[in-house]
Amino acid sequence: MTEKEDWVCLNKLLKSSVPVLTPSFLSNGESREHIDELSRQVEEDYKNYKDGRCGFFKTSVDQEMHARFQMALLVISYCAKKNGQDLQGASASFSDAELEVCELLKKFVxxxxxxxxxxxxxxxxxxxxxxxxxxxxxxxxxxxxxxxxxxxxxxxxxxxxxxxxxxxxxxxxxxxGSRGGEFIVTASLARQREFDFISRIEHNLKSGRNCITLSGQSFIVDKIEKGDNAGNLSQKTEPVNERRARPADNLPKNQYLMAVFTEKSLVWRKKSVIFYAICVSHAERYREHGFDSKPLELKEIPAYLDPAVIESCKNYPHAFFCIASPTGFENIGIPGSDNRMLNNFISSGVSVCFWIYTTRNNSSMNLIQNPLNWDGSATWKQPTRNC
CATH class of the missing domain: 1.10.287 (Helix Hairpins)
Incomplete structure (x- = not known):
């Protein structure tokens, strides 16, 4: 035993734990004999370290050594349990929660x-x-x-x-890649999100078509139409490298759904409103690279919102406009962000809703402009921050 840090000695003691802490060890089936041998050797080396065989190290090094040795013993205990064998000593003293750590680390393969x-x-x-x-x-x-x-x-x-x-x-x-905690979206995932968004809204409208409630008034769904390339914003982009372009079937299509809601009333002249749901992707990025990580900028939204507003002003007193983006929206929902540009969307005849994808691929919607919000069923309600 020595007071001086002996790194050569320490490296010798660590040799027994090195193969145990390799990523493949947890997944490989080890023999019972090998597990017994490793258990004895790691426990002996750990005891020698704690006894000061290689000297005494500064706190940060000492903490790391305890972490390595105890983790090695935990992995051995985990493998032994998988083999149905009983171990003696430190390797047998780990809790079920600690054994879950090994199960979790296997999933990072x-x-x-x-x-x-x-x-x-x-x-x-x-x-x-x-x-x-x-x-x-x-x-x-x-x-x-x-x-x-x-x-x-x-x-x-x-x-x-x-x-x-x-x-x-x-x-x-x-x-x-990373952008504020959100990661790149592949073309296939964007296509799936687009499909889920449109399909979910279509299903909700059809299943509740005889009773759509808007601010206490009841409506029926008179008409539903679907299409692609809403706003044709994707056409206003630079040429695409044909060699790297992806098959069109695997790409998001900027799909939209339009529905007309007509008031349930006994009066002759019934009020109708129009509803748009649009999923917007940077299609050229998916064609060129196979993925995108750029949120939809607020300045891009009018290209899709304006046609809806123009159409609604012709025949309808109000338009409900819901827009989704597989890569999210610039700054929307970020505390302290400057959302003044959202004021550009405010109109007495238009309600704007932003469909936000959560980290678990579920969806929620935030209505930026008063008064309504979609709750995932055939009902509109007052908005909440994260419904």
């Missing part, structure tokens, strides 16, 4: 097995396993945060999990 560039290319070209990992990553981070706050997980294990989680976050953002 994509980030362990591929480089950031490889992951990005796989996602762009439609690799299903990568796409599934990409869309499910938010849930993995939530599970990580949950375990980091669990009372039954000892501090060294939490430290190891937090360090790994930070490394995974960094690699994920390198691979897929």
């Amino acid at each position: 994509m980030l362990d097995n591929f480089s950031a560039t490889e992951l990005r290319q796989k996602l762009i070209f439609g690799d299903k396993s990568t796409a599934s990992f990409f869309t499910g990553y938010t849930l993995l981070r939530e599970l990580t945060s949950h375990l980091l706050g669990h009372d039954e997980i000892r501090s060294p294990v939490r430290q190891y999990l937090k360090k790994q989680g930070d490394l995974y976050d960094e690699k994920f953002e390198t691979a897929f």
